[in-house]
Amino acid sequence: MKKKFELGITTFAEVVPNPKTNKTISYDERIRDVVEEIELADRLGLDYFGVGEHHRKDFAASAPHMILAAAARNTKNIILGSAVTVLSSEDPVRVYQNFATLNALSNGRAEIMAGRGSFIESFPLFGFDLKDYDQLYDEKLRLLLQIRDQEIVSYDGEMRSSIDNLGVYPRTEQPLRISVAVGGTRSSVIRAAKLGLPLFIAIIGGEPLRFKPLIDLYKEVYIESGHPKDEMFISIHSHGYIDMDQDKAVEDFFPSIEPMMSKIGRERGWGPYTKRTYEHAISMAGALYVGTPEYVARKISLLKNQLGVNRFALHVPIGFMEHEKVLQTIELFATKVRPLIQ
Template sequence: MKIELGLTSFGDNSDIYTEEGVIPKISAAERMRNIVEEIRLADEVGLDVYGLGEHHRPDYAVSDPVTVLAAAAMQTERIRLSSAVTVLSSDDPVRVYQRFATLDALSGGRAEIMAGRGSFTESFPLFGYTLDDYDLLYQEKLDLLLQINHHEKVTWNGQTRTAIYDRGVYPRAVQDKLPIYLATGGSPESSVRAGHLGLPITYAIIGGNPGRFRYNVEVYKAAAREAGHDLSQLFIANHSWGYIADTDEQAFKEYYPSTEASHNVLAKERHWAPYNETAYISEIEHGSLYVGSPERVARKIISTVETLGLNRFMVHLPMGSMEHDKIMYAIKLYGEKVKPIVDDHFKDK
């Protein structure tokens, strides 16, 4: 039984909070170059996939993940390259497919798409969309993207963009079809949609006990079964925040300042309670923070994979902005220490 292990990142780029104090943020250009280095290292240490998020705000460096992934494609050999996520509702499916088909060509067939609605809404007014059409935009654009993925020439008509009549979309992907994951924060409706379509699914499990997502997984499987899909061909992934250091104590200390700072930015925007160490430790011990030594993180990954029946687990690193050398060392430990433990556990399953 092969369990894929990978990384995701949002390209966070704000002031860096550490135990010693605050380090001023680096330029977006430097952050993007650092991300390419992180992807190259992830490939070198044997990780299976790297997903990069799309944002349109000053505290994130990457608005177009495909461009950064394309730079990494030329410096890597095996690792799969994905968005995490493509905010499909405010993008054009024709251009989404073309960009990822280009990435697929440059990488030799390693491109993937995580299609989602995103947890931020800045892209909607930026690209001329209204949140009143939130559900319709996603539904129609996902339908068009899937048609393009399956057919060289497309005829499509809907309410959210102009119709297409028997037009070819080029270039075509190197892979027969681009893997398109439906990415969700956990709404049952998304699980139903992915199951009916027979799409692989990625859950963002970023708070609370991961076991609560068993319900979502069962909804996904039930919808797929009802639609006549082969359940053995379904593919279930997740990503959760995490960080690895030599010891539990070191990991807890190094990861907390950036986690607190990042959470509290969102807390102000979304009227949440301020973050604190009690919540932090609780999430490490009982929730969805995968923080600690390689052995601790590996055990927790194994538990989550078995509880949810996952095919892929991705650690989201960093949470907030962290020093590049710490991120790189955590990736090194993930590939060289965590992955062998996980691989060994599942090799005879």
């Protein structure tokens, strides 16, 4: 049976100054806005909403499971996921307990997207050493999977204190989804495939079709590792914005993305985010899904057909954007883009 192609939204609950007024929304208001955005996405029939964990001034979502739980009781069908949970600096016991609780509140709609962390602020904040970056993730992911699959847990590793035959509660009545988030490294893709876990690729730049070799690698290793082909699931997330007017969408989104990408670029030693960078990114070959519903649908359909993925998540906003424009994008994504793709 062919899987339904899923569409969703992701957010980091961005909190940055309005470039026109230099005023910044409060963290409280932004968190409440995200709950409203999740509820709208559910009412309009989108499949997934992901909230990403960060621990820095410009993002409000340090506890995604709490935001998702607030939306759980007022939504019916939408999958509620972290995008991502920075597992390297978290305790897998608490991650499981938090999302098992969310799974109960949402009647089985919780999803943990476990990542190593593109942003690294959580490592010093919670007392972890960056030199242990990969080992922390590998050990904690395996412990999280053990907790999901076994009520009584024994663990003896290097990155966390031992667990000696102890139970972890509450247990879930319905299966708890766990996927692996990657930014493009082969080792992360191979790890997910060998463990038989769904893959979630974050594409924030470059050309999405260039990720095909990584997706082909995942599929190959997944099958070689003996996992059922019909359970394979691949998601992709990219930034975007939708308006009924193509030129207006392009014009409106640049002041949102440029300050944030330039700031992150300075932190990471990248070059400046220019109009030329932006123009390529919004082209059919680029990684930004900005424009009319028809244009965005064509780009997503190309991605779906060329890469053979099962879910596309549109990240909105990136940087400052009025709440009303975020709601507009969600509405157009659900009511205009979705029918064109289906």
